[in-house]
Amino acid sequence: MSASFLDDRRISGFVYDSTVGDRLFTVRRDGTDFQWVEVPSPIPGASVILDFRLTGRPTDLFSAALGVETDHPHRGPVQEVFIRNGENFLQLTALGESDTTYQLLLRDREHVVFGSSGNPVGQNPSGTCQIFSVDRFAGHLRQLTRFDPGVSSPFGCGGGSFLDGCTLFDGAFGQDPATGAIVFDATCDPFGLNPRSQQLYVIRPDGSGFRQLTHYRGVTVDGDIVDVELPGPVATPGAVF
Numbered sequence: 001m002s003a004s005f006l007d008d009r010r011i012s013g014f015v016y017d018s019t020v021g022d023r024l025f026t027v028r029r030d031g032t033d034f035q036w037v038e039v040p041s042p043i044p045g046a047s048v049i050l051d052f053r054l055t056g057r058p059t060d061l062f063s064a065a066l067g068v069e070t071d072h073p074h075r076g077p078v079q080e081v082f083i084r085n086g087e088n089f090l091q092l093t094a095l096g097e098s099d100t101t102y103q104l105l106l107r108d109r110e111h112v113v114f115g116s117s118g119n120p121v122g123q124n125p126s127g128t129c130q131i132f133s134v135d136r137f138a139g140h141l142r143q144l145t146r147f148d149p150g151v152s153s154p155f156g157c158g159g160g161s162f163l164d165g166c167t168l169f170d171g172a173f174g175q176d177p178a179t180g181a182i183v184f185d186a187t188c189d190p191f192g193l194n195p196r197s198q199q200l201y202v203i204r205p206d207g208s209g210f211r212q213l214t215h216y217r218g219v220t221v222d223g224d225i226v227d228v229e230l231p232g233p234v235a236t237p238g239a240v241f
Contacts, residue, residue, distance in 0.1 A: 012037075012062070024062050037062060037084075060084040061112060063101045070098050073117040073127060073156030081114050083136055092138045095120055099129065099156035104173040104182075106205055111135050113144065113182060113205070115157035115168045129157040129167040131184065133205060144207040147188045163219070169198050174236040180205060183213070183236055194218045200231050 012026045024037035037060055062084070065077035076098035083090050083105075093100055095118035102115040113133045117124070123143045124130050129152065131144045153165035166188035174183045182205060187198040190212070197218020203210045217229040 012060075026060065061103050061105045063103055063114075068096075070096060072097060073099055073129075073152065074154060074158060076158075081112065081134075083112065090136075090138060092134050092136070093141075097156065099158040101157060102168060102173055104175065106133075106182075107175055107177060107180065109136070111205060113173065115173075117152065117156035126152055127156075128152040128188075131168070131182070131203070133207075142207065144182075144203055144205075145210070147186070147190060153187070163196065174234065176202075176236050181209065183234065185231065185234060198230055200234060 008029075010026055010028055012024065014024045025034060026037060027034040060083070061081070063079045063081050065079050068078045070076065070078050078096050079098060079100045080091055080095065081093045081100060081103045083092055092112060093114070093116070095116050097116050097118045100114060100116040100118065104113050105111075106113065111133055112135075113131055115129055115131055117127050117129050118132075119125060119127065120132070120141055121143050123146070126148050128147045130147060132141060133144055134141045147166050153167035155164060155167060157168050164187070167186065169185040169187055175181070176183060181202045183200060183202050185198055185200055189195050189197070190210075193212070193215065194217065197216055199216060200213040201211065202213055214231050216231055217227070220227045220229075
């Protein structure tokens with residue numbers, strides 16, 4: 001099971017069901033109003049209908065497997081990010097990767113950030129797990145981070161640990177309600193300070209102001225003694241991840 005705050009009142013997440021796979025849900029923070037989120041399934045031979053119309057503000061955000069297999073960054077179904085408003089669904093991404101996930105609707109309710117190893121704007125030739133943003137109408141896609149570790153995590157954004165190369169860690173995304181800054185946990189080492197660790201970073205929604213917040217030692221070895229110092233759990237005002 002994995003879960004994160006949608007806002008100050010609701011939590012979203014998924015649990016694994018051996019009969020149907022991952023199932024998405026939303027629930028209020030006091031445990032009431034539990035609801036399963038029905039993810040749209042592609043129909044063989046289906047095509048996109050170009051029927052665009054004005055919509056209200058989105059109510060649900062999720063990633064879904066499309067039933068198409070890929071080998072990048074690891075073998076698995078292609079995952080894309082969707083947004084839902086009532087009965088209307090809109091696909092926000094078309095990256096063709098197996099690790100497009102960790103989506104977060106920003107407080108302006110107009111933009112979404114997510115993680116992926118894709119290279120949709122030509123700024124991620126290493127295929128590293130990066131943070132991207134897109135607006136709620138699937139426009140203005142941009143890459144926010146510039147991690148280039150030389151060796152990417154074989155799991156992409158889909159898992160692994162601080163020993164598996166550069167990746168986002170467990171989808172730990174949050175947005176500070178006061179400053180709007182995006183706080184996240186990554187195993188990358190962009191400043192060459194801690195090659196075997198994970199740290200907290202912050203970046204503005206426009207990609208500026210990138211900073212490393214923590215300086216944990218990560219893994220240190222002294223003879224037979226192995227010491228591990230890592231961050232977590234993490235909290236921004238109104239949310240814990």
